[in-house]
Amino acid sequence: MKPKNAVMLLLTSLIWGTAFVAQSVGMDFLEPFTFNGVRSFIGGVTLLPCIWLLEKMNGKPEVDGTRKDLIQGGIACGLLLFAASSLQQMGIQYTTAGKAGFITAFYIVFVPVLGIFLKKAAGWKVWMSVFLALIGLYFLCIKEGFSIGKGDIMIFACALVFAVHILVIDYYSPKVDGVKMSCIQFFVCGIASLPFMFLTETPQIGNILDARMPILYAGVMSCGVAYTLQILGQKHANPAIASLLLSMESCFSVLSGWIILGETLSAREGIGCVLMFVAIILAQLPDKREKLKNGQA
Template sequence: MNSQRMPLKNSLCLLLAATIWGIAFVAQSVGMEYVGPFTFNGVRSLIGAAVLVPVLFILNRSGNKSSAATDSAIPESSSAPSEKAVSPTPYNSRDLWLGGIACGFALFAASSFQQFGIQYTTVGKAGFITACYIVIVPIIGIFLKKKCSPFIWAAVVMALVGLYLLCITDGFSIGLGDILVLVCAFLFSLHILVIDYFSPKADGVKLSCIQFLVCGILSMIPALILEHPQISSILTAWLPILYAGVMSCGVAYTLQIVGQKNVNPTVASLILSLESCISVLAGWVLLDQKLSIKELLGCVIMFAAIILAQLPEKEKDNK
């Protein structure tokens, strides 16, 4: 596979996912005023799974119709049964369920840290710190026997400088929210790599539905024990929860799985990292959250690191 050529469809899927996620930072911040972090993630994940059920039903019906049309088009002959018997089945249920459960656990861990972190930091800062996965993904690749050029290390240094300007306050202190979101960035890096492994082996919509179901169940367990959610509070926060459930989960994460299929994870993470820019704009327009000159400089340096981290992709030797 040539990782330098990304199909336009994949690029548009990932770009749309990044846009939805950028705006979702606002929904997550507003929703936290009414419900706890685990409750918010649990309800929105279960909504995301529920939204995909009718999609799966429609896709299965259309698939059955196309299969029936193909079968009816085969002329009756002694060779027809053998042709049907050797029809390819690219996916199997084992990879689907194993991938869905693995993605669900990774998503639960990452989204939990992100949701707690958003309580203590701004939408813009949360978006940019989350985008650190663009540098973390290729670094983890070192342990997966993938080469790491000097461009990557330069990007790491630049990202650390940007993080300092963005997160470190007076007196060399760092906010709790910044630390939590930084842990979330590492966990989302693992989520991207898990999707990279399983997306070519399973149907994207089914994989997405299972991961939301797993994430929703894992989130609701601590929510019921620690937060004691009330239906009235959930209904009060219906708009941000509905956006996060339908758009951020049901639509965007499915677009990520579909868009990442057979695409280099580092290249995909570059497009997905644009959610950081969109989150800053969304926080400024919708919540009037403005960044200082120092914080803006940190954002610029971090985005430069994001771009620099991709340069080695253009210099890979053809095997």
């Protein structure tokens, strides 16, 4: 992998990790559906000039799919993103930014496990990853009396939906322009948030303006900039190494929660974080068969 590609992917994970802080701070002013709705619309608008710039630099990408595939993929991804981000935003009210980041990263283990149902074989490393991650999740979330915080449950469900979201992207991305599909998904996510925002919450312009910094960071940086960096960074990159670099998001979420919000993790929670991160890394390492298939030594 070229150094510039690695830098772009690390910047992506840094932006996504620190976005947990923005989400946590944003909840001081806005309710979940309002935050996600506004954030998603900002993300979609941010990607519009990115699409124009990429086409100006590289021309229109060659894709095998049709316009119908692009729209179907964008809508499917947008609805899944709405479900996952809503669960995440509601859950983050009841847990720390660091824990939310680590539990959300559980999707990296879920993806290969769900792939079994799509007739994709899983090796021993996948099952070892699941085992380690479950132990890590126990240390991270199970408190005295074997209770689990409701925020942790919501974030866990969010990770599962994100795993499905990734598999849908994996299906459509070879067929369509990924940046355009992402732009559509953000607008769909924003539109899906509107009825819940107006029926269950009390959105006010003043509160949105008060939350302008975290919501702009989450919308512009996390949605628009980070996604574009991911697309550019993964070009001609080994997918296993790219995934490993992107999984650093969980570390950055803990570090940013500690530095910016003053959050702390107990020794027990720290052990859980380490075990989950080891599981995430192990799940992304290619096995010997994949190396041989790719012509590697």
